[in-house]
Amino acid sequence: MTSKEFEEKYVCLAPRLYKVAFALLQNAQDAEDAVQETLVKLWRDAERVQQMQSPEGYIMRILRNHCLDLMHERHDETELLLAEHTVAAPAPPPELETNEYLERIIQALPSKIRKILTMRHVAACSIDEICEATGETPSNVRQILSRTRRKIASQLNILFP
Amino acid sequence: MTTSNISELRKKYYAGDASLAEEKLLQELLLSPDAPEEWKQEGEIIALLSTPPQVVPPAGFERRLLKRLEQEPDWQAPRSRTASLPLFKHLGLATAIAASLAGIFFAVNHYSSPALTVYEDTCLNAEAAEAEVENALLFVASALAFDDMNDELGGACE
Numbered sequence: 378m379t380s381k382e383f384e385e386k387y388v389c390l391a392p393r394l395y396k397v398a399f400a401l402l403q404n405a406q407d408a409e410d411a412v413q414e415t416l417v418k419l420w421r422d423a424e425r426v427q428q429m430q431s432p433e434g435y436i437m438r439i440l441r442n443h444c445l446d447l448m449h450e451r452h453d454e455t456e457l458l459l460a461e462h463t464v465a466a467p468a469p470p471p472e473l474e475t476n477e478y479l480e481r482i483i484q485a486l487p488s489k490i491r492k493i494l495t496m497r498h499v500a501a502c503s504i505d506e507i508c509e510a511t512g513e514t515p516s517n518v519r520q521i522l523s524r525t526r527r528k529i530a531s532q533l534n535i536l537f538p
Numbered sequence: 539m540t541t542s543n544i545s546e547l548r549k550k551y552y553a554g555d556a557s558l559a560e561e562k563l564l565q566e567l568l569l570s571p572d573a574p575e576e577w578k579q580e581g582e583i584i585a586l587l588s589t590p591p592q593v594v595p596p597a598g599f600e601r602r603l604l605k606r607l608e609q610e611p612d613w614q615a616p617r618s619r620t621a622s623l624p625l626f627k628h629l630g631l632a633t634a635i636a637a638s639l640a641g642i643f644f645a646v647n648h649y650s651s652p653a654l655t656v657y658e659d660t661c662l663n664a665e666a667a668e669a670e671v672e673n674a675l676l677f678v679a680s681a682l683a684f685d686d687m688n689d690e691l692g693g694a695c696e
Contacts, residue, residue: 380613384604391603396590405596412595413606420610475579476586483587498587501558523554529587530552535580538549 378423387419387436394440400499401444403492411447415440441500448492448510475533482532486525493521544568544577551584 378386391412398408418439419426426432483491493511496502502510507518530537547564550556556564565588567573568581607613 380607383607388600388603388607391600392595393590395595395599396593399593400590409596409599409602413603416603417606417610420607420613475582476589479583479586480591494587498584499590503558519554521554523552526552526554529583530580533579533583535583536576537552538545 378427380420383420383423387416390433390436391416394436397437397500398440398444400495401441401492402447403488407447411440411443414443418443437500441502441506444500445502445506445510479529479533482529490521490525493518494525497522541574544573548580 394412394415395408398411399405402408402411415436419436426435429435483494486494489511493507493513496507496510504515504518507513508515511518513521527537544564544567547556547560547567551561551564561584565581565584568577569585573581
């Protein structure tokens with residue numbers, strides 16, 4: 378594969394990769410570095426990637442693993458107040474669309490809980506991967522996901538089981 | 539997928555026990571046209587949670603990315619076309635195998651029966667063959683200095 382072909386086929390994915398990296402790392406410079414390293418790795422492995430039926434999953438996995446490594450290195454030691462954490466979002470103003478209100482709810486979450494939710498939903502990380510990146514136990518991660526989903530649902534007037 | 543299955547998936551989702559595949563399936567089912575109306579909003583919420591934030595890469599993002607890629611040793615020099623084409627790889631391998639087989643075939647035929655190719659047509663009839671065998675034996679006898687060889691062979695060798 379020539380560099381021109383690589384540019385046309387894969388470099389155009391960079392903005393989308395950046396969004397996922399930013400969601401995970403919450404830092405513009407880290408997200409940019411993660412995208413660069415992902416595409417460099419992809420270039421080095423381009424012959425093999427070219428033969429894959431759907432390389433997008435593979436590309437996303439490279440990016441996700443890179444982000445997880447970074448998160449693991451910069452392990453956030455902030456105590457997670459699992460029992461206390463609250464979703465302090467205001468009541469939904471009538472003019473807000475659901476997605477805007479949801480965005481507010483998510484932004485109001487404590488950073489570590491937001492990170493776990495993003496890792497699970499945006500980057501499709503397994504429980505083990507989340508544990509490795511955050512230092513939480515699997516049962517804690519499950520509990521955080523459960524409580525956060527219930528709180529979001531209740532704020533959006535969704536009846537959950 | 540029945541309503542009770544969806545309810546079961548929802549329970550697992552809200553308990554934090556659903557696998558990634560189950561979460562994806564639940565989202566698809568909640569958003570399917572057959573799903574009850576009250577579940578649709580829930581499906582949309584799950585879909586929204588999975589949507590990356592609408593952030594725009596900073597200015598110069600792509601330029602810096604390309605600059606980083608240009609640092610790779612083989613970015614400027616085009617890679618070998620043959621290396622990237624599986625057909626050429628397979629043809630090369632097939633040629634190497636065929637050449638090896640031909641070499642083995644030739645060696646076996648050449649070295650396993652050299653006498654046949656040297657001597658098989660030297661005699662035109664039975665007498666000539668007999669004479670040649672006698673000459674060969676005489677040559678061997680003289681080489682090994684068997685003086686009594688002639689007696690044993692009889693008068694034909696005179």
